[in-house]
Every structure is written in C-alpha cells, then in structure tokens.
Amino acid sequence: MSRPLSLTTRLTVLFAIIASLSLAALGGVTLLAVARHFEAQDHDLLSGKMQLARQLAAGAGSSAALAQQLRVVFAGHQDMAVVLWSSDGRLLMRAGDGALTQLLASTAPPDTGPAMRNWQWGNRHFRSVASTIPAPGTGQPLRLAIMVDVDHHDAFLADFGKALAVYVALAALASAGLGWLAARRGLQPLYAMERRAAHVGAGQLDVRMPVDAVPAEMAQLALSLNQMLSRLEEAFRRLSDFSSDIAHELRTPLSNLMTQTQVALSQTRTAEQYRETLASNAEECDRLTRTVSDMLFLAKAEHGLTLPSREHIALEREISALLEFYEALAEDRQVSLRTTGAGTICGDRLMIRRAIGNLLSNALRHTPAGGTIEVAVARTATGLRLYVDNPGPEIGADALPHVFERFYRVEKDRSHRADGEGAGLGLAITQAIALAHGGTASATSGAGRTCFSLDFPAADSSNKIA
Numbered sequence: 377m378s379r380p381l382s383l384t385t386r387l388t389v390l391f392a393i394i395a396s397l398s399l400a401a402l403g404g405v406t407l408l409a410v411a412r413h414f415e416a417q418d419h420d421l422l423s424g425k426m427q428l429a430r431q432l433a434a435g436a437g438s439s440a441a442l443a444q445q446l447r448v449v450f451a452g453h454q455d456m457a458v459v460l461w462s463s464d465g466r467l468l469m470r471a472g473d474g475a476l477t478q479l480l481a482s483t484a485p486p487d488t489g490p491a492m493r494n495w496q497w498g499n500r501h502f503r504s505v506a507s508t509i510p511a512p513g514t515g516q517p518l519r520l521a522i523m524v525d526v527d528h529h530d531a532f533l534a535d536f537g538k539a540l541a542v543y544v545a546l547a548a549l550a551s552a553g554l555g556w557l558a559a560r561r562g563l564q565p566l567y568a569m570e571r572r573a574a575h576v577g578a579g580q581l582d583v584r585m586p587v588d589a590v591p592a593e594m595a596q597l598a599l600s601l602n603q604m605l606s607r608l609e610e611a612f613r614r615l616s617d618f619s620s621d622i623a624h625e626l627r628t629p630l631s632n633l634m635t636q637t638q639v640a641l642s643q644t645r646t647a648e649q650y651r652e653t654l655a656s657n658a659e660e661c662d663r664l665t666r667t668v669s670d671m672l673f674l675a676k677a678e679h680g681l682t683l684p685s686r687e688h689i690a691l692e693r694e695i696s697a698l699l700e701f702y703e704a705l706a707e708d709r710q711v712s713l714r715t716t717g718a719g720t721i722c723g724d725r726l727m728i729r730r731a732i733g734n735l736l737s738n739a740l741r742h743t744p745a746g747g748t749i750e751v752a753v754a755r756t757a758t759g760l761r762l763y764v765d766n767p768g769p770e771i772g773a774d775a776l777p778h779v780f781e782r783f784y785r786v787e788k789d790r791s792h793r794a795d796g797e798g799a800g801l802g803l804a805i806t807q808a809i810a811l812a813h814g815g816t817a818s819a820t821s822g823a824g825r826t827c828f829s830l831d832f833p834a835a836d837s838s839n840k841i842a
Contacts, residue, residue, distance in 0.1 A: 391554075587599055636657055691753045720760075748766075813833075
C-alpha cells in the first residue's frame with residue numbers, strides 16, 4: 377500500500393492548485409474583457425464610418441457623386457471595405473481592400489439593422505455593419521455595408537493568452553514554492569512536538585509538549601497530549617508501586633513457607649510436628665490465596681468491573697447479618713456494635729456484603745476497648761449513604777486522600793498488623809465495589825473518630841432486575 381502524502385506536500389499542492397485556479401480565472405476574465413473592448417472598439421469604428429457615409433449622402437448631388445466620395449474616403453483603408461447598392465439590389469460602388477470588397481460585393485445586399493455582424497472566411501475574421509442611407513436627391517434609399525478586418529485583434533488576443541498562460545504557470549510554481557515554505561514554517565511547532573515525543577520513554581515520562589509556543593490550533597492538541605502523558609506517568613508510577621507492593625506482600629509468606637519447610641526437612645519430626653508445620657504453611661498459603669484473589673479482583677475493576685447479578689438489596693438486613701457474624705470478635709475486643717437506618721439499593725448482594733464487611737473489619741481493628749462502632753444508612757439527595765463510624769486514632773490529612781489506594785497503610789498506629797490480617801487491599805476493593813454500583817467511597821477523620829462512607833443510587837422499583 378502506498379504511503380500517504382505528508383501534510384506539507386498536501387498543503388503545498390492545495391496552495392498551488394488554488395493559486396493556479398485563481399490566476400487562470402483572472403486571466404480568463406482579462407481575456408474576455410479585452411475581447412469585448414476590441415468588439416466595442418470595432419463597433420464604434422464602423423458606426424462612425426456609417427455616420428460619415430450618411431453625411432456624405434446628404435451633401436452629394438447624385439448617387440455617382442456619392443460613390444466617388446466614398447471611394448476617396450475609403451481608398452487609404454487597406455483593412456476596410458465599403459459596398460453601395462441601389463434600392464433594387466444593383467451594385468453601385470465598392471472601395472477599400474480588394475479581397476474584402478470582393479467578398480462583401482459577392483453577397484446579396486444584407487439586411488439593414490443596428491447589429492454588428494461577425495464574418496469568418498478561412499482563417500480571417502471580419503466584422504461588418506449594414507444600413508440604409510438617404511439617396512441624393514429624391515431617389516430611393518440606398519443600402520451601404522462597411523466591413524473591417526479584425527485579424528490583428530485576434531493575433532493580439534492569441535499572444536496575450538499565451539503570455540497569460542506562461543505567467544499563470546510561473547506563478548503556480550512560485551506559489552507552490554512559497555506554499556511549501558509557509559507550510560514548513562507553519563508546521564515547525566508540530567515538528568518540535570514530534571521531537572519531544574521521540575524522547576518519551578519509561579524513564580522520561582515527565583516530558584511535556586510546549587503549549588504556549590504553538591499556534592492556537594495546536595494548543596489544544598498539545599494540552600491533550602500533556603494530559604495523556606500525565607495519565608501515563610501516573611499509571612506507570614502506580615504500576616511500579618503496585619509491582620513493588622506485590623513483591624513486598626508475597627515475599628513474607630513465601631519466605632515463611634520456605635523457612636518452615638526447610639526447618640521441617642532438616643531433621644526427622646514426629647507426625648504431630650509435621651501436622652503443625654503443614655497447618656502453619658496452610659495459613660500462609662491461605663494468606664497468599666486471599667492476596668492474589670484480591671489483586672485479581674482489583675485488576676478486573678481497573679477494566680470496568682461488571683456485576684455478576686443484580687437484585688434489590690435491603691441494606692439493613694445485610695448489616696444485621698454481618699453484625700451477628702462479627703459479634704463474637706467485637707465482644708472479645710470489648711467493642712459495641714450499633715446500627716440505624718434502612719434503605720434499598722440495586723446491585724450484587726455478595727459484593728455489597730464484602731464491601732460492608734471490609735469496613736467493619738477495618739473499624740474493629742482500630743477501635744479501642746470500650747468504643748462503639750456505628751453502622752448507619754441515611755438518605756441523600758441522590759440516593760443512599762452507608763457509613764461506618766468508629767472511635768480511635770485519627771488519620772492525618774495528608775494520608776486521608778490515599779486510604780483507598782491498594783497496599784496503602786497509614787503509618788505508625790494504623791500501619792501495624794499484629795493480628796496478621798489484611799494486605800492493604802480491603803479499602804481499595806471496597807471503593808471498586810462502590811464504583812461498580814455507580815456509587816462512591818469517601819473517608820473523613822477528626823475529633824477522635826474516623827468515618828468511611830459509601831454512597832449508592834437508590835433502587836428504582838420500576839426498574840427491571842436482571
């Protein structure tokens with residue numbers, strides 16, 4: 377397949393075509409104007425000669441005297457001819473160029489009228505007028521025809537047309553050259569953007585296109601490219617951090633599995649000791665399985681998480697079921713659980729339960745003994761809001777925007793995991809579930825309490841549930 381023409385070539389050709397057509401049209405109009413000028417000039421000349429003949433007829437005493445005067449008047453005009461007929465069609469006189477007078481005299485007396493007639497004889501071009509003039513004395517009116525050779529006009533127009541054609545061709549070439557220079561100069565900002573884009577790589581994602589130094593037509597393109605590069609840089613940074621976090625999360629359980637297995641194989645053990653080692657390894661494998669499962673879930677969320685099923689979900693029922701599940705753990709940690717509010721949303725029951733369970737598990741880990749975790753459902757202007765509020769250490773303002781990022785942990789008192797639970801993916805999964813249901817996830821912290829909220833659109837009973 378042939379390679380498409382460059383933008384410079386296209387602009388150059390387009391500029392040359394437009395310039396050529398414009399100059400050709402101007403040349404055509406000029407030729408037409410000159411031709412009409414010559415035609416008007418010939419008409420004035422023939423009309424003037426006809427008026428002169430009328431004046432001579434008015435002063436002549438006889439037709440013979442008029443004929444003699446006309447011969448004298450037209451004797452010096454080699455490019456003109458005059459023929460005089462009587463009223464009954466007899467040829468009375470002819471004068472001027474011999475070939476012209478012979479041509480004009482060989483025709484019948486022409487019809488008289490004000491219009492000018494065009495003649496073509498071989499390669500020669502003529503114009504003529506015919507009219508009646510008063511006869512000397514009291515005789516019948518005479519017919520007079522005057523013809524002029526206009527070959528010199530045709531020759532001038534032909535030469536002028538050739539000159540215009542050469543000028544148009546040269547002007548088209550000059551326009552193409554100037555168009556090429558203009559296109560190259562106008563596209564310099566685009567070439568600058570191309571050179572910068574060539575330096576963009578994994579290690580140089582901070583390169584940006586010039587916005588202020590490009591024309592207004594390219595400024596939006598440069599801005600869009602810069603926004604794309606910013607998104608790529610952020611995505612690459614997150615991917616790098618994600619890879620590092622994955623390696624960090626998987627290294628510890630894998631190291632534990634390897635160490636425990638090597639210790640168990642270093643010497644003969646009892647069946648009970650092997651059973652304990654296998655149980656410990658199973659715990660580490662379960663931790664690895666949950667971590668990998670969570671990462672796969674988030675990977676699906678990155679490409680648009682789809683709901684396995686949709687149904688009307690009464691949030692108060694799901695919350696009550698989860699509180700019963702966590703009741704024993706809450707009593708063990710001397711934490712109270714309380715729920716208020718009710719509402720119905722449309723979505724996947726298991727995913728909603730997982731999101732609420734993640735928030736409850738997170739709240740239980742960070743609520744001090746004697747505290748109360750409040751789980752409530754409230755109506756908003758756009759739907760329903762489910763929030764889990766618990767007392768405990770506050771999350772700093774600098775860390776709060778990042779709590780829903782994968783593998784992110786608030787340092788110090790919220791970063792340790794003495795109970796061995798969690799891999800820093802629970803809140804990220806919760807946010808992904810909220811987004812999949814058309815909602816949002818948010819967090820606030822202050823005055824010794826932390827609140828995680830999930831906003832969902834309210835279920836419409838008129839909607840069909842798949």
